Amino acid sequence: MSSTPSSGRPANDTPAPDAPVTLDELRALFDKLPGPDLAAASAVATREAQLTKPAGALGRLEDFSQWLAAWQGRATPKLTRPRVAVFVANHGIAERGVSAYPASVTKQMVENFVQGGAAINQLCTLIDADLRVYELDLDAPTQDFVDAPAMNEQECARAMAYGMMAVEQGIDVLCLGEMGIGNTTVAAALCHGLYGGSPADWVGPGTGVTGTAFDTKLQVVTAGVARHRDRLTAAGTVNDPMQWLAAVGGLEIAALCGAILAARMGRTPVLLDGYVVTAAAAVLHKIDPRAIDHCLVAHLSAEPAHRLLCEKIGKRPVLDLGMRLGEGTGAALAVTVLKAAVDCHTGMATFEQAGVSGPV
Secondary structure, X not given: OXXXXXXXXXXXXOOOXXXXXXXXXXHHHHHOOOOOOHHHHHHHHHHHOOEOOOOOOOOHHHHHHHHHHHHHOOOOOOOXXXXXXXXXXXXHHHHHOOOOOOOHHHHHHHHXXXXXXXXXXXXXXXXXXXXXXXXXXXXXXXXXXXXXOOOOHHXXXXXXXHHHOOOOOXXXXXXXXXXXXXXXXXXXHHHHHHHOOOHHHOOOOOOOOOHHHHHHHHHXXXXXXXXXXXXXXXXXXXXXXXXXXXXXXXXXXXXHHHHHHHHHHOOOOEEEOHHHHHHHHHHHHHHOHHHHOOEEEOEOOOOOHHHHHHHHHOOOOOEOOOOXXXXXXXXXXXXXXXXXXXXXXXXXXXXXXXXXXXOO
């Protein structure tokens, strides 16, 4: 495993010595999840009530200021150091023709990220964000989950531990993105196992597949879930979300799970980009619904199942722009909204400061 950032230092190619390296060690972290800083959130609410505007007039911007304060642990939230972390991997099921693009595009897009030619590069420049791109063994895709588990438990745990290294002190918000041909198929299989329903509830066009290719994608998800159905409860949903992640997931999705979990341990706010990243968060949510309280869904993907998934995890997206690119693009755009929330909260005058009469 290696990281190829467009800026900043690369990550190590192995987990840190003290990083959890088994699924049991990762499961144990759920008993240690820190909560929000309620005093910081209360301080923001108190100041919000004194600003020169009617109560609630800035709508969700006011909620975002409190959310940032609570997870940054600051009575005065700030957003000067955003980071975008994009995790990249290949998938065995890509060979079944579930995407409009060949698996070789994954590696080609990494080079595009490095050269600054992707959409996420432009958006990182716009929001002045540090971009890190983490490759996860692109020459060794996961197994085809129709025939075998995508990963064994050790591979899954190591990928999660690797993802945890993307979280460092001093990050104001962590924007999570992904790249990997075939990974909307993987996300669909994950969600079908986590929440039941029919495969058609969770399968969408992804990179734009239609007709026979779409039918193939639907069949792959159906067969993959059936292949591992012994991991499901009698009620039709997963007994152990981490085992299900290993069975039908991907290395980049496991790394995303690790990054989200590490961000929670470090009280770092997280913006989730799109269907695949939200599917990773759903694995943690299924274990403990409180585990992703430090996360916002950045945007509503045009991938149809994303709306249903947001409902399942109880998250209302920040933006709805009809996007479905991935790469962390929706998360990066949502940073602009959070910056607006912070600037309004910290820069506006109070009624007393401005000499403006308050509400009667």
